[in-house]
Amino acid sequence: MSHSTAGIPEDSIEIDLDPKNWEEFRQLGERMLADMLEYQASQRERPTWTALPEGLRESFLGPVPHHGEGAARAYEDFRRRVLPYATGNAHPRYWGWVRGSGTPLGMLADMLAAGMNSNLTGQSQAPVLVEKQVVDWFKDLFGFPGGASGLLLTGGSVANLNALAVARNAKAGYDIREEGLQGPRLRIYASTAAHTSIRRAVEILGLGRRSLCLVPTNDKQQMDPVQLQAMIKSDQGQGMRPICVVGTAGTTDVGAIDDLQLLAEISSRHGLWFHVDGAFGALLALSPKHRQLVAGMERADSLAFDLHKWMCLPYEIGGLLVRSEVEHRETFALSAPYLEAIEGGAAVDEVAYRDYGIQLSRGFRALKAWLSIKAEGIDKFARIIEQNITQASRLEALIRAEPELEVMAPVGLNIVCFRFRAKNLQDADLNELNKDLLVKIQESGVALPSSTRLAGQFCLRVAITNHRTRLSDMDRLVTEVLRVGRYLLARSCL
Numbered sequence: 001m002s003h004s005t006a007g008i009p010e011d012s013i014e015i016d017l018d019p020k021n022w023e024e025f026r027q028l029g030e031r032m033l034a035d036m037l038e039y040q041a042s043q044r045e046r047p048t049w050t051a052l053p054e055g056l057r058e059s060f061l062g063p064v065p066h067h068g069e070g071a072a073r074a075y076e077d078f079r080r081r082v083l084p085y086a087t088g089n090a091h092p093r094y095w096g097w098v099r100g101s102g103t104p105l106g107m108l109a110d111m112l113a114a115g116m117n118s119n120l121t122g123q124s125q126a127p128v129l130v131e132k133q134v135v136d137w138f139k140d141l142f143g144f145p146g147g148a149s150g151l152l153l154t155g156g157s158v159a160n161l162n163a164l165a166v167a168r169n170a171k172a173g174y175d176i177r178e179e180g181l182q183g184p185r186l187r188i189y190a191s192t193a194a195h196t197s198i199r200r201a202v203e204i205l206g207l208g209r210r211s212l213c214l215v216p217t218n219d220k221q222q223m224d225p226v227q228l229q230a231m232i233k234s235d236q237g238q239g240m241r242p243i244c245v246v247g248t249a250g251t252t253d254v255g256a257i258d259d260l261q262l263l264a265e266i267s268s269r270h271g272l273w274f275h276v277d278g279a280f281g282a283l284l285a286l287s288p289k290h291r292q293l294v295a296g297m298e299r300a301d302s303l304a305f306d307l308h309k310w311m312c313l314p315y316e317i318g319g320l321l322v323r324s325e326v327e328h329r330e331t332f333a334l335s336a337p338y339l340e341a342i343e344g345g346a347a348v349d350e351v352a353y354r355d356y357g358i359q360l361s362r363g364f365r366a367l368k369a370w371l372s373i374k375a376e377g378i379d380k381f382a383r384i385i386e387q388n389i390t391q392a393s394r395l396e397a398l399i400r401a402e403p404e405l406e407v408m409a410p411v412g413l414n415i416v417c418f419r420f421r422a423k424n425l426q427d428a429d430l431n432e433l434n435k436d437l438l439v440k441i442q443e444s445g446v447a448l449p450s451s452t453r454l455a456g457q458f459c460l461r462v463a464i465t466n467h468r469t470r471l472s473d474m475d476r477l478v479t480e481v482l483r484v485g486r487y488l489l490a491r492s493c494l
């Protein structure tokens with residue numbers, strides 16, 4: 001082997017990760033695309049969910065491959081072992097937790113974004129302008145001022161974390177970035193029905209769980225404003241420092257919306273930060289029919305929202321708006337010599353997104369929102385939200401018409417909690433029966449509700465954030481629940 005002066009063998013072959021044969025690769029790509037479009041188009045014909053078959057788990061235990069098998073074989077393996085065993089949320093009768101169903105255009109947009117592989121840290125590039133435009137659209141839709149800041153994130157949990165970081169720094173009364181946590185205990189108020197991501201955020205931010213004050217809810221699962229004020233007063237009396245009220249627009253369990261006007265009033269009266277967790281409920285602002293439900297949200301200091309839930313865009317995409325651009329930036333911004341912007345060069349920021357969150361490198365998730373809103377128009381998304389609410393009330397009516405079924409919480413939005421019942425059964429037996437029922441329904445592949453417990457009572461929970469659901473799917477679910485419930489009841493001889 002001959003060597004150059006730099007010690008590199010002259011006859012060595014330099015390698016890269018591009019295909020050796022572009023034509024073959026193009027054919028594989030076309031096949032992948034055709035397969036995934038077919039997968040999307042034929043959702044209704046497949047089971048909602050398929051349990052992992054025996055041996056599948058073990059098949060993922062192999063060691064790291066040191067030599068590649070080629071893209072075609074790896075793809076075949078994906079088709080065989082991964083694709084059929086997904087969560088199922090692309091299916092029209094998937095209503096578990098709060099999961100969006102994804103869209104074909106969103107899927108293609110993610111491919112385009114990955115193809116460009118832009119890093120949206122900031123700098124001088126059109127993708128940053130795309131994100132800025134999407135954020136501007138949502139500022140407008142949610143009634144936030146033009147000077148507010150915002151960015152797209154991975155989802156509601158991260159948006160809540162970012163928002164509470166800003167709230168903590170803005171309201172602590174001293175320089176937390178410099179000093180770390182000092183002095184009196186800071187207090188954040190959220191209802192007992194608030195999402196767990198609020199608790200996680202409080203813990204991660206170093207405030208300690210005792211800084212989160214969970215305010216009881218009324219019979220509609222809304223934060224009780226009288227108790228909130230009493231708790232703020234009592235905390236102040238004990239030398240603690242209240243800093244933030246978290247309102248929820250759409251609680252996870254039942255879709256309740258706090259009285260956001262009132263919470264905005266109370267926060268402002270006490271000089272507190274007002275954050276709204278609107279992971280899915282914020283999107284109600286798109287609908288002229290339902291926007292009243294979230295009135296007051298536009299007064300928030302910060303607002304978390306998701307686009308992978310009720311806008312059905314593929315995971316992951318959520319967003320955060322912060323009324324005060326300065327307070328937002330001051331929580332995260334840092335400079336470094338390697339980030340210096342030199343006039344006229346590539347490093348000059350259109351928006352320095354890295355200064356508004358914890359990520360330095362950021363993906364082009366904005367593209368799927370931008371393309372989808374341009375292609376469909378925002379009104380179409382509003383109509384889908386309205387359609388899901390109509391479907392939930394249809395389900396409620398069907399349940400109320402069946403003596404063997406029971407609605408377990410008021411249905412205000414898109415979430416229906418219910419259970420199968422039998423006259424002679426006590427709550428403990430009903431809980432067991434309904435657990436079995438849920439598993440059987442999920443395993444049947446007909447539909448996929450999830451569950452919750454309301455006042456200790458186990459319920460089936462249908463949360464419709466799905467553009468593929470049709471009214472007739474509600475009838476199908478009720479028929480199946482009755483069939484399986486009766487079967488289980490007869491089998492158990494209870």
Ligand SMILES: Cc1ncc(COP(=O)(O)O)c(C=O)c1O
Nearest residue numbers: 098155156157195250252279306
């Ligand atoms: C009210 C609420 N907030 C926050 C979240 C968390 O959102 P994500 O799953 O996008 O992190 C959820 C998820 O269901 C939610 O319902």
